[in-house]
Amino acid sequence: MGLREKNYRKRQPASRLPPLNALRAFEAAARHQSMTRAAEELNVTHGAISQHVRQLEAMTEAPLFERRGNRLTLTPAGAALLQPLQQAFDLLTEATRSMAAGETGGEVVVSAPPALATLWLVRQIGPLLARHPGLQLRLIPATDPRPARAAPVDLSIRYGDGRWPAQIVDHLCDVQLIPVCSPVLLEGQSNKRGTGGFALLENMPILCADNGDEWDKWIASSGRARLALGPRHYLGNALTAIEMSAAGFGIAIGDNVTTSRYLAEGTLVRPVDHSTRAANSFYLVTRPESETKPAVTLLRQWIRDCFAAL
Numbered sequence: 001m002g003l004r005e006k007n008y009r010k011r012q013p014a015s016r017l018p019p020l021n022a023l024r025a026f027e028a029a030a031r032h033q034s035m036t037r038a039a040e041e042l043n044v045t046h047g048a049i050s051q052h053v054r055q056l057e058a059m060t061e062a063p064l065f066e067r068r069g070n071r072l073t074l075t076p077a078g079a080a081l082l083q084p085l086q087q088a089f090d091l092l093t094e095a096t097r098s099m100a101a102g103e104t105g106g107e108v109v110v111s112a113p114p115a116l117a118t119l120w121l122v123r124q125i126g127p128l129l130a131r132h133p134g135l136q137l138r139l140i141p142a143t144d145p146r147p148a149r150a151a152p153v154d155l156s157i158r159y160g161d162g163r164w165p166a167q168i169v170d171h172l173c174d175v176q177l178i179p180v181c182s183p184v185l186l187e188g189q190s191n192k193r194g195t196g197g198f199a200l201l202e203n204m205p206i207l208c209a210d211n212g213d214e215w216d217k218w219i220a221s222s223g224r225a226r227l228a229l230g231p232r233h234y235l236g237n238a239l240t241a242i243e244m245s246a247a248g249f250g251i252a253i254g255d256n257v258t259t260s261r262y263l264a265e266g267t268l269v270r271p272v273d274h275s276t277r278a279a280n281s282f283y284l285v286t287r288p289e290s291e292t293k294p295a296v297t298l299l300r301q302w303i304r305d306c307f308a309a310l
Contacts, residue, residue, distance in 0.1 A: 018059050023085060025052035026064060030082045033072045091292055105134025106295040112157040114141040115238035119258045128302050135295055143237060154290035155300060160280050168286040172307040175278035176256040177218050180268040182248040200271040203230045205250030209238040214253045221276035257282060257310060282307065
């Protein structure tokens with residue numbers, strides 16, 4: 001391969017993208033192996049097709065066709081350009097068809113931690129599904145911090161450090177750890193609300209979603225290592241801990257996302273104002289093979305918008 005054809009493979013900056021008309025002219029000429037037939041298809045002159053192809057060759061710095069009489073043969077650079085270009089045109093056609101139909105349909109498989117799925121996602125997504133009746137959600141609760149890579153999972157919401165190679169990763173939000181409990185648990189304890197409410201925690205049952213690390217991190221950040229806390233119960237996951245807390249059986253460590261609706265409704269309250277940032281954050285991980293599906297694109301953007309609103 002010559003130097004000019006090697007230069008074609010260098011990715012051009014977005015500001016130097018070739019004109020759409022030049023790309024359409026090249027694709028039609030390559031498909032028909034004829035500029036005359038390409039001109040007939042696009043309803044332009046032979047000279048216009050030829051000019052567009054020359055413009056594209058100048059921008060890519062590589063010959064795209066070998067001309068043998070009236071017949072065109074793709075060069076290696078032309079063949080390398082044609083395949084992704086045809087795929088891009090197919091995607092544009094599909095996207096336009098979906099818009100014209102007025103809805104985005106198809107199944108989208110989403111994996112999310114059980115607490116986030118139950119306490120946040122399913123409480124938010126109803127209006128979106130109502131607007132797009134052709135959209136079908138398949139929800140898979142999963143506690144594994146790694147994104148689900150196997151088909152058919154399209155999107156994974158994960159709590160982690162964001163380092164998942166070969167995946168499309170969007171940072172959704174940082175996580176703030178906050179103690180939460182039922183307001184019933186605090187009845188008759190108004191005399192303890194001073195000093196930021198820390199006295200409210202004394203002798204209260206402590207509900208742990210994990211091995212107690214999140215509670216330990218929160219206590220260490222509060223500067224009150226000698227809090228006289230009650231017994232600890234280890235419940236295995238955040239969903240169980242938060243639901244048990246809402247039922248009035250103790251104080252759990254929640255976060256600014258999964259408990260947001262309960263806090264807004266008053267089902268849960270924050271007995272203490274202090275919060276601390278968790279070690280990890282929420283991320284949206286998209287399987288590369290699913291990225292261009294219209295239904296996946298719709299749900300991916302909706303999830304990002306919802307987190308942005310938080």
